[in-house]
Amino acid sequence: MSRPTEIADVRRGRLALRSGVLIYAAVLVVLPLGALVQHGLVDGLAGLWRAATAPVAAQAILLTLWTATLMAVVNAFMGTLTAWALVRYEFTGRGLLSALVDLPFAIPTLVTGVMLVILLGPQSPLGGWLTALGVPVIFAPLAIVVALLFITVPFVVRAVEPVLLEQDPAEEEAARTLGAGTWTVFWRVLLPPLLPAILSGTIRSFARALGELGSVIVVSGNIPYRTLTAPIHIFGEIESGQPGGAAAVSVVLLALALLLAFAARGIERISGVHHA
Amino acid sequence: MGIRIEGLTKRFGDFLAVNNFSVRVEPGELVAFLGPSGSGKSTILRIVAGLDTADTGAVYFNGAPAGHLHPSARGVGFVFQHYALFRHMTVEENIAFGLRVQGAGRQRQAERVAELLGLMGLQGLGHRYPSQLSGGQRQRVALARALAPAPKVLLLDEPFGAVDAKVREELRHWLRKLHDEVHVTSIFVTHDQEEAFSVADKVMVIHQGRLEQSGTPDEILDHPKTEFVARFIGEANVYEATVQGREAWVGPLRIPVPGLPDGTRVSIVIRLYDLKFWRDDGGHATVVRMSTLGDRVKVEAEIDGAGRILSQFPRRSSLLQGIEPGCRIHIEVTLSRAYASEAAAEGPADLAPRLRAA
Amino acid sequence: MPKRARTRHLNIPQRAIVLAVAAYLGLLLVLPLGAMGVRALAEGPGTLLASLAQREALEGLLLTLIVAAICVVFNGIFGIAGALVLTRHRFLGRRVLDALVDLPLAVSPVMTGLAFLLIFGRGGWLASSLDLLGLKVTFAVPGLILATLFVTFPFTLREVAYVLEELGTDEDQAATTLGASPWQTFWLVTLPNIRFGLGYGIVLTLARALGEFGAVLVVGGAISGRTQTATTFIYNALEERQEPAAYSMALVLALVSVALLVAIEWLKRRRGRE
Numbered sequence: 001m002s003r004p005t006e007i008a009d010v011r012r013g014r015l016a017l018r019s020g021v022l023i024y025a026a027v028l029v030v031l032p033l034g035a036l037v038q039h040g041l042v043d044g045l046a047g048l049w050r051a052a053t054a055p056v057a058a059q060a061i062l063l064t065l066w067t068a069t070l071m072a073v074v075n076a077f078m079g080t081l082t083a084w085a086l087v088r089y090e091f092t093g094r095g096l097l098s099a100l101v102d103l104p105f106a107i108p109t110l111v112t113g114v115m116l117v118i119l120l121g122p123q124s125p126l127g128g129w130l131t132a133l134g135v136p137v138i139f140a141p142l143a144i145v146v147a148l149l150f151i152t153v154p155f156v157v158r159a160v161e162p163v164l165l166e167q168d169p170a171e172e173e174a175a176r177t178l179g180a181g182t183w184t185v186f187w188r189v190l191l192p193p194l195l196p197a198i199l200s201g202t203i204r205s206f207a208r209a210l211g212e213l214g215s216v217i218v219v220s221g222n223i224p225y226r227t228l229t230a231p232i233h234i235f236g237e238i239e240s241g242q243p244g245g246a247a248a249v250s251v252v253l254l255a256l257a258l259l260l261a262f263a264a265r266g267i268e269r270i271s272g273v274h275h276a
Numbered sequence: 277m278g279i280r281i282e283g284l285t286k287r288f289g290d291f292l293a294v295n296n297f298s299v300r301v302e303p304g305e306l307v308a309f310l311g312p313s314g315s316g317k318s319t320i321l322r323i324v325a326g327l328d329t330a331d332t333g334a335v336y337f338n339g340a341p342a343g344h345l346h347p348s349a350r351g352v353g354f355v356f357q358h359y360a361l362f363r364h365m366t367v368e369e370n371i372a373f374g375l376r377v378q379g380a381g382r383q384r385q386a387e388r389v390a391e392l393l394g395l396m397g398l399q400g401l402g403h404r405y406p407s408q409l410s411g412g413q414r415q416r417v418a419l420a421r422a423l424a425p426a427p428k429v430l431l432l433d434e435p436f437g438a439v440d441a442k443v444r445e446e447l448r449h450w451l452r453k454l455h456d457e458v459h460v461t462s463i464f465v466t467h468d469q470e471e472a473f474s475v476a477d478k479v480m481v482i483h484q485g486r487l488e489q490s491g492t493p494d495e496i497l498d499h500p501k502t503e504f505v506a507r508f509i510g511e512a513n514v515y516e517a518t519v520q521g522r523e524a525w526v527g528p529l530r531i532p533v534p535g536l537p538d539g540t541r542v543s544i545v546i547r548l549y550d551l552k553f554w555r556d557d558g559g560h561a562t563v564v565r566m567s568t569l570g571d572r573v574k575v576e577a578e579i580d581g582a583g584r585i586l587s588q589f590p591r592r593s594s595l596l597q598g599i600e601p602g603c604r605i606h607i608e609v610t611l612s613r614a615y616a617s618e619a620a621a622e623g624p625a626d627l628a629p630r631l632r633a634a
Numbered sequence: 635m636p637k638r639a640r641t642r643h644l645n646i647p648q649r650a651i652v653l654a655v656a657a658y659l660g661l662l663l664v665l666p667l668g669a670m671g672v673r674a675l676a677e678g679p680g681t682l683l684a685s686l687a688q689r690e691a692l693e694g695l696l697l698t699l700i701v702a703a704i705c706v707v708f709n710g711i712f713g714i715a716g717a718l719v720l721t722r723h724r725f726l727g728r729r730v731l732d733a734l735v736d737l738p739l740a741v742s743p744v745m746t747g748l749a750f751l752l753i754f755g756r757g758g759w760l761a762s763s764l765d766l767l768g769l770k771v772t773f774a775v776p777g778l779i780l781a782t783l784f785v786t787f788p789f790t791l792r793e794v795a796y797v798l799e800e801l802g803t804d805e806d807q808a809a810t811t812l813g814a815s816p817w818q819t820f821w822l823v824t825l826p827n828i829r830f831g832l833g834y835g836i837v838l839t840l841a842r843a844l845g846e847f848g849a850v851l852v853v854g855g856a857i858s859g860r861t862q863t864a865t866t867f868i869y870n871a872l873e874e875r876q877e878p879a880a881y882s883m884a885l886v887l888a889l890v891s892v893a894l895l896v897a898i899e900w901l902k903r904r905r906g907r908e
Contacts (some may be wrong), residue, residue, distance in 0.1 A: 005349035006677025007326070010816055018723055021716045025734050028784055032749035033737065033758060034683035039752050074687045078658050085655045089648060097656060099899045103663055105838070106891040106898060107844025110865045114872070114884040115666035118673045126669075150662055169638040196897055214846040214865070218872065231742045231848070239750055247752065251743040257740040265736075347810045354811040360804035364826045374812035375821070425813060588743055 008018050010247025029135065033254075034096045034198035038062055040251030042244065051248030061252065067141055067229070068209040071148040079244065080194065086157070087164040101158070104151045104204025112150050120219070138218035139221030147215040152205035159201025163194055200264040207260040277338045277430035277461050277569045279324065284333035284483075286319055293319045294330065295485035301463060303338075305400055306455045308476035310523065311467045312508065314529065316485035321431050324463070325352045350429075352462075354421030361406040361561045367393075368402040369418050392420040392546045395457070401607065412443040416450060419586030432464035436471065446473050453493040473497070481505050488592055503615035507544040513546045513585050516617065524614065527582020528560040529607060533614045542614040548588040550611040552579070555598050559606035561585070577605060667888060674885040677878055685879040686886065690858055694867035694883070701778050701850075701863065702843035705786045706836055712830075713790025713835060718820075720791070721798045738787045747852025750781050754853075773855045778863065779847035786842045790835035797831030797905065798824075830905040837901060839892045844887065 004010050039050060051057060085091075087100050104112070120138045121127045130137050137143050167190065175189045213231040220227035228236075230253055237246035279301040286294040301307050302332055309317040315374055320327040326347035331594040335342045342350055354376075372385040382387075387556045393399050396416040404633050415435060422430060426494055435451070436444040445603045446619055452475050455462060466472050472479045475492040481488040481496065481504070489501045500506035507514060517524035517531070524531045531544050553561070553575075564584070573596060575587045585607065599605065641902035644652065674682060685691065718734060738746070753759045754771035764771060770776065771777045807821040825832075847865040854861030856870055862888055 003348075005346055006344050007329070007346050008344065010346050013816060014723060018719050018725060019716055021712065021719045022727070024712050024730065025716070025731060025787075028780075028787060029734055029737055032746065032753060032784060033741070035744060035752040036749040059810055078655070081651060082655045082659065086855075088638070088641060089644055089652060090642045091644065091652055094658070095660060099895060100663055102892075102898055104896040105893055108847060108865055108887050108891065110847045110868055111845070111884045111887050111891070113671075114671040114868065114880065116887070119666045119669040120880070124669065138669070141683070146662075150666070153659070153663065198724075205654050207740060208882070210741075211745065213742060213744050214845075217869075231744045234742070234748065235744045235848070235852065238744070243748060243752065246748055250742070250748060252739065254740060254745065258737075261736060261740050275811045325811055327811070346806075348813050348815060350811075351813075352811055354808065356804055356808060358804060360808040362805055362808070362823055373809065373814075373822075376819050377809070377814040378813060421808075421812070 007100050036247055036250055036254070039244065040247035041246075048248045048251060051245045054245070054250045056224050057230075058247070060228050060230045061228075061249070062204060063141065063144075064210055064230040064253075066146045066207050066211065070133055070145050070153060071209055072202050072206045074145075074149060075156050075205050077154055078162055079153070079201060079205075080198055082153075083157045083160035083164055086243065088163055101154050109151060109212065110218065111216030113215035116147055116150070116219045118216065120146070127248060132250060137217060141220075141222065141227055143219040143221075144216050144227060145265055147219050148209045148212060151215060152208055153210060155205035155208065156198060156201035158199045159204070160194055164198040165178050167193065193271075196267050200267040200271075203260050203264040203267070207257045207264070208255055210260075277460060279429060279463070280336040280339070282319070282333070282334050282336070284320060284323060284330045284623070286316075286323065286328070286330045294323070296331075297333070297487055299487060299490060303461055304459045306452075306462045306475065306477050308472035308479045308529065309382075309463060309482055310457060310467070310469060310472040310479050312467055312484035315482045317482045318433050318484070319431055321463060321465050324429070325354050325431050326350050327354070335560060336465075351425075351427050353425070353427035353430045353433040355415070355418050355422050355430070355435045356608070357437045359406070359418045359438070361414055361417055361421070363406055366403050366405055366624060367398065370406070370417055370419045374419060377553055378425060382407050388424050395423075395454070396420045411439040411444075413445055415439065419450070419454065423437055427460065430460045430462040433460065433463055434445065434467070436466075436468075436573065444471070451475055457462050481508065483508070500545075500613065501541050503545065503617075506613050506615065511548050511586070511588070513548070515544045515546075515582075517542055517544055519614075526577045529582070529609055531609065531614065536616060541617040543617050544612055544614050546585075546609055546612045548574075548586055551587055551607055552595055553586070553587070553599075553605040553607045553610045554595075555603055556606040557604050558561075559604040560566075560603050561607050563599060563601050563603050564606060566599070574598065577607070579607065591632050654870055660872055666814045670881065670888065674878075674881040681878060682882045682885070683883045688879070690862065690892075691721060691867060691879065691883055693859060694862050694864045695886070696861065697778070698844055698864040701775070701782050702840055704779055705782050706791065708783060709786050710790050710832070710836055713839075714832065716791040716796050717794035717798055718824075720795050735788050735791055738785050741785075743785060743846065743848025744852055746784050750777060750784075750849070750853045770839070772853055772855060773861060775851040775854075775861060778850045778861055781853045782843050782846050785846055785849055787838045788819050789842060790832065792833045793835030793838065793892040794828055797828045801827055802902040813824045830901055834898065834901040834905055837894055841891060843897070844890065844894075 004013065042048070052061065086094060090139065116122060117138065119126055120130065122131060122138065122144060127138055135142075137146070171189055172185055175185045180188070211231055212229075213235065217231055217232055217235070219233070220229065222228050222232050230249060234246045234249050237243070237249070282298050284294050284297040285292075295316070295531070297320055309321065311317045319328060326342075326345060344511050362373065364466055366430055367372070368389050368555070370577065371389045375385045375388055388400065396419060398416055398420065401409065406417070406620065408453045410488070418435075436447045439447065447588075448471060451464070464475070468501065478490065478494070479496050480490040484505045489496055489505045496505060496509060496589055500509060506512060513533055515526045517526060519533050519536045519542055522532065522534050522536075524544060525534050527543060533542060536542065550558055561577045561579045563575060563577050567574045568591070571591055572588050573591055575589070575596075577587070636735075641648065710875060716731075716735065720728065720735070750773055751758065754777060755761065769776070771780065805821050805823050809823045814822065820902065846863075846864065847869070850861070850863050850870065851866050854863070856862050856866035858870070862870065864883055868883050869878045871877070871883070
């Protein structure tokens with residue numbers, strides 16, 4: 001490459017780089033999503049509504065929503081607690097525990113499903129014990145919640161950690177010297193700055209859960225009206241040659257996921273949170 | 277190599293950072309751009325280097341236009357406030373970088389590196405990484421690195437801002453010594469007056485993107501051309517008054533203001549060392565406070581009906597004999613400057629002067 | 635702000651918290667992993683290896699590796715380029731690009747597969763052009779590659795962009811003033827400085843590509859011998875009630891993931907230390 005001496009030459013090079021990147025992004029990301037949206041809306045918003053409110057589809061969407069909500073609530077609490085312990089305490093195995101939190105990012109979701117089926121399935125000791133107790137886990141909605149909890153472990157933890165790390169110990173000490181007890185210090189001084197991070201992390205985990213397929217398809221049994229989630233429903237529609245219905249429900253899910261991502265981004269931006 | 281800057285203007289959004297700025301720097305001169313933060317001095321420097329572009333105006337190196345050239349083609353050495361050393365390269369590799377990217381052979385690189393390590397007192401540190409050096413050492417490496425490819429111009433952006441006071445003094449000494457040996461045309465940007473006056477041949481005071489005054493340190497100190505220069509350089513007492521009969525009054529103090537018509541609103545600037553006083557029970561001011569600043573003493577007094585006045589003297593000055601807080605004194609202003617105020621007064625002239633310490 | 639020191643001597647409530655967290659993570663994450671290890675090895679390591687040595691299994695693994703490698707290369711290069719453009723260029727539409735990068739994260743894999751089917755499949759946008767050129771994308775390897783490129787798009791870009799932001803441009807500007815051309819600056823200064831962030835992004839890309847399931851299932855059809863990746867092999871094996879084969883492959887993938895996890899943690903640490 002010959003050496004550019006003029007600013008104009010370098011500007012041209014930069015423009016070329018920029019164009020290359022934009023073209024790649026347009027072809028790889030915008031094109032497919034465009035096709036999806038176009039197909040989903042081929043019968044207009046009315047058609048979309050019809051496809052989404054068809055009995056199986058509607059139930060699937062509702063199931064997806066409530067299992068994700070349950071997961072989100074548990075995750076918000078346990079994720080915050082985990083971040084708290086990892087950042088503020090020192091104990092043997094802390095590093096290992098921290099590494100463990102990242103496991104769901106590394107493991108294929110299908111493998112997660114297989115692991116959970118092995119652990120909770122009817123043949124396993126735990127599965128047998130649960131069935132004896134009358135607690136339906138495998139091939140029941142609870143299995144979906146467990147699978148979702150597994151894959152979303154990192155979200156809240158990694159969102160809260162940086163905020164905890166940035167907290168100034170002086171604030172806490174000041175509160176104590178002014179006479180505040182442990183609970184008050186936590187509730188009024190330490191928790192408030194964490195709330196935006198907890199919220200955005202939870203929203204992100206919720207959005208992630210909406211689209212989960214690999215783990216859920218194995219553990220839920222895919223029973224329509226009972227354990228058939230929206231992504232699995234979409235899959236089913238594709239398999240049975242109904243890409244239109246599949247695209248419609250996809251558009252609904254996509255719109256919801258984008259809205260949530262936008263909300264999470266907005267919260268992060270306002271509260272000045274850093275990328276984990 | 278001489279530098280000529282003509283009519284440089286730059287806006288960042290609504291903010292006018294550089295405002296029709298023009299100067300000349302003669303070949304071999306060591307010039308300081310002195311000004312408060314936000315005055316645009318760093319922006320101007322970066323435009324000269326090519327790291328930023330101006331909206332209008334031109335930069336010439338030895339008479340040839342340089343504005344269209346990429347920074348890599350301008351032959352400019354640049355020293356950053358926070359060193360910007362290549363963290364993954366050793367000191368030697370850092371210094372050799374300019375030569376390396378321009379195609380010099382290994383032998384030549386090694387020679388030049390050795391030369392500069394010697395010149396900057398960095399012998400023995402060649403194999404270290406920047407993280408293993410002190411602040412002063414890092415900045416010397418940055419200087420060596422900038423000089424290695426024998427640039428025609430050396431630009432330094434607040435080069436000593438990131439180190440402590442003692443190290444700063446040493447670095448100033450290095451810079452001066454360096455310039456005496458190498459004679460490369462240099463511009464350095466600073467907000468530190470002491471630094472500008474002790475190192476540079478010529479000082480250019482910059483404010484709000486404009487050149488306020490350009491001259492030798494003595495010229496600037498003793499003959500400030502604008503109100504900003506008078507107030508910015510050193511510490512000063514500032515009062516507002518209106519000219520009447522070629523003079524203005526700061527309470528009981530008479531200030532001659534030749535050459536300005538009656539009714540002109542003026543800012544009167546009195547340097548802290550440009551007045552004297554003596555103990556006088558019938559005097560017109562009272563000493564309020566005296567504070568010791570090491571080798572100097574600051575005296576704060578209240579002029580009857582005119583507000584506070586500050587002055588500063590060496591610790592052993594005879595003027596301080598018998599002066600103590602609460603005593604009455606008579607003040608005499610030995611040198612003052614009056615500048616017509618930019619804002620015109622509306623309504624009745626305000627004859628009560630207000631103290632604005634610099 | 636001063637960093638607080640971690641509390642070393644924990645009182646009872648604090649110990650309880652640590653125990654609760656360890657129990658939660660242990661039961662949720664480690665127990666399933668352990669259960670699978672036990673079950674997969676229950677038949678004996680011999681049977682394990684035998685099911686893996688089957689042609690189908692090996693082909694699946696190979697295909698997964700090839701697709702993953704291609705994704706690492708392409709999204710690695712465009713990730714670096716994209717990160718540079720996002721952090722160091724000012725242009726109309728920068729916000730749009732920024733939002734675009736995160737889109738694949740919001741899309742369910744099955745929707746990704748559907749999208750590519752709609753473009754390249756029967757009756758799709760490019761169906762006729764493809765027929766003309768004699769190219770097969772859906773139910774063929776190119777489709778797998780495209781789908782996996784889509785889902786792994788953000789990772790390298792985001793990680794490199796993060797590191798670039800933290801680094802700032804001072805060193806690059808210094809290199810420029812010293813006479814380095816833009817390419818020299820990139821190669822000699824920028825690239826060495828981003829290597830740990832880049833490595834981190836690449837490992838994340840690898841992990842995601844290895845684990846991709848929904849999209850490759852839909853676009854590829856999991857046709858044995860042609861478009862069956864390691865993950866779809868597991869799925870097909872489960873459907874055909876061949877649990878041992880499925881579990882063995884799952885174990886292999888899990889072990890690879892743990893290895894990647896170790897790499898992730900190491901790179902995170904190195905990236906943080908720079």
